[in-house]
């Protein structure tokens with residue numbers, strides 16, 4: 611069997627950063643599966659249990675991996691990121707983020723979990739990059755109505771530590787469009803406090819561009 615986890619063999623025939631093709635694959639429990647794995651990630655980062663408990667947990671998770679392994683598929687077949695009926699389109703990778711369009715802005719809520727902890731109560735800086743690539747990518751795609759774009763740069767200003775386990779507010783918009791270049795910026799706030807600001811360049815892809 612080829613290593614479908616890597617998915618390297620499966621480039622989309624249209625090239626580019628293709629918009630997700632909605633699906634209901636995975637059935638009614640796909641969202642529960644993703645939520646359960648998120649909870650598991652939090653447990654694995656926070657657990658301080660006797661060795662026997664760790665052994666049992668590892669055995670159980672090995673069992674789940676054995677169950678799922680025969681069904682590994684490339685990114686175009688898997689429902690991950692394509693379940694538009696679910697939070698974050700059923701994509702386990704993303705920082706939980708709920709957004710909606712408000713005129714010419716994208717606004718919403720983000721929430722970091724124990725899994726995203728860096729040190730001393732602050733979310734890991736790399737997870738802020740993960741959040742803003744999603745937030746600003748969505749902003750560029752939705753507000754320009756052209757989903758075929760890729761991040762050329764992403765600049766982050768860490769203004770204050772980002773707490774985990776708390777609903778935080780996001781807000782983003784398009785600053786400028788110059789041919790294929792879409793400049794966007796956004797911020798993450800805790801009430802009146804700006805925690806993180808970011809700006810990015812998304813470049814619209816040419817037809818067939820990977």
Ligand SMILES: CCCCCCCCCCCCCC(=O)SCCNC(=O)CCNC(=O)[C@H](O)C(C)(C)COP(=O)(O)OP(=O)(O)OC[C@H]1O[C@@H](n2cnc3c(N)ncnc32)[C@H](O)[C@@H]1OP(=O)(O)O
Pocket residue numbers: 627629630743744746747748751752755756757759760761762763789790791811813815816819
């Ligand atoms: C409605 C739909 C909803 C769906 C939601 C889904 C959304 C999901 C959102 C998630 C989204 C997540 C997405 C991801 O995470 S994508 C993953 C992360 N990004 C990448 O892997 C991208 C890798 N890079 C490339 O592929 C190419 O470099 C790109 C495509 C970006 C440009 O290579 P290309 O050969 O095509 O173009 P070009 O080089 O002629 O450049 C064109 C222009 O741009 C300017 N330029 C380029 N780079 C930079 C730079 N670093 N700083 C400043 N300027 C830069 C350049 O000077 C030129 O300007 P000008 O000379 O014309 O004035």
